[in-house]
Amino acid sequence: MNLLKKSIFICSGLLILGGCGESEDSGASEEETLSVVTTTSQIRDIAEHIGGSQTEVKGMMGPGVDPHLYEPSQQDVQALTEADLNLYNGLSLEGNMGDVFENVENETPSFAVGENVPKDMLISGGEDYPHDPHVWFDPDRWAYAVEAVRDAFIEVDEANSEGYEERAQEYLGKLDELDSYAEEQIQNIPEESRVIVTAHDAFSYFGDAYDMEVKGLQGISTDAEFGVGDVNNIVDLMVERSIGALFVESSVSEQSINSVVEGAEERGQHVEIGGELYSDAMGEAGTEEGTYEGMFRHNIDTIVSSLE
Ligand SMILES: [Zn+2]
Missing domain, CATH: 3.40.50.1980 (Nitrogenase molybdenum iron protein domain)
Structure with missing residues (x-):
């Protein structure tokens, strides 16, 4: 559910218990949990790090799951509709889910974070794909997705932007280390x-x-x-x-x-x-x-x- 719906829900719960506190209209207060749904596990990993302890991340595609062929279940669609934020790769990776995101976008802000990689850094995907969607295997390119996740969090929960920025910075630092490790090892x-x-x-x-x-x-x-x-x-x-x-x-x-x-x-x-x-x-x-x-x-x- 989105933040507004959630605070009304929490508030009505408190009313039964004897009243609703003054935090009623403070928006995303620190106690609130932000619920985030991601498609691939690579995106889930970024969301868990940047989201921090106030975020609950649900990864739709677990180990061994193929995103090209993934068919969303009724529960998936419901989770996407009820979340505060949806993050997916885009670039047609989730081939059977394009319509789903178009439909839930009105309910839940949804971001295709792989599409934040600048066009001139994308490789052509041949006949079936305008661009190769597997951008996470180059940490330099994947950094753009990390920035897109950071910006998405800030867009839906600006009150906590400082934390999102700090943790995104840490994650970007880790990508740099991985890039150096790969370069060294390939030698x-x-x-x-x-x-x-x-x-x-x-x-x-x-x-x-x-x-x-x-x-x-x-x-x-x-x-x-x-x-x-x-x-x-x-x-x-x-x-x-x-x-x-x-x-x-x-x-x-x-x-x-x-x-x-x-x-x-x-x-x-x-x-x-x-x-x-x-x-x-x-x-x-x-x-x-x-x-x-x-x-x-x-x-x-x-x-x-x-x-x-
Ligand atoms: Zn693939």
């Missing part, structure tokens, strides 16, 4: 082996940021079927460049990647599955990989140890 991979082969094209921004070539079997979205031609192209690349590892993703089936491993073996090139990368979803809540920082470090460490 351990011989230049000719700086190729990431994955199930779908989620790592173009990562590749652009750290000068790695990226090949996905399925293109930008997981809803496209991969064909024999795609498998053969990747097998060719792996044999020609002697690339010995490719990666599976937590939110995509392993079937396509297994076809490549088999194809390469038939041509005498041994290919290992270098491990699981978190692409569109993060790890389990309460684990290291359930945070943006932990997920990012996991990916870097997995890529470097498989290709160095």
Whole structure:
């Protein structure tokens, strides 16, 4: 429910108990909880940090959930309608949810935070996507999403803007550290082996940021079927460049990647599955990989140890 509705609700509750205090028209008082709904876990992570202790964040898409294919349930729509603030990626990542956000926008301020990345920093997404939506894999670009989350909080709850600004600053500092870590670690991979082969094209921004070539079997979205031609192209690349590892993703089936491993073996090139990368979803809540920082470090460490 929005702040106004909520304060009326709290107030009527207090009336029954014997009166409503003078905090009645103070707007977003410090005791009030702001309820926020996010789509992806990467955005949930930002909202939890910036929102601080007065914010309750509900992440719609948990571990292993694929945002390209996600169909919102009736409960999701209700949560979005009742929240004080909705945050989503946009850039058509949540492919089946565009209409939903258009409809709930009148009830709840809703922000597509990935769309705050300047247009000239976006990579084309080919036929299906005007822009590649996977902006969170370059911390420099993702910083724009962090700023959009900060500004969204301030817009709906200006009284607490100082806290939002401070915590956003901390988060941006962490992104800087992660960026330096990635740059350092990638140096351990011989230049000719700086190729990431994955199930779908989620790592173009990562590749652009750290000068790695990226090949996905399925293109930008997981809803496209991969064909024999795609498998053969990747097998060719792996044999020609002697690339010995490719990666599976937590939110995509392993079937396509297994076809490549088999194809390469038939041509005498041994290919290992270098491990699981978190692409569109993060790890389990309460684990290291359930945070943006932990997920990012996991990916870097997995890529470097498989290709160095
Ligand atoms: Zn994706």
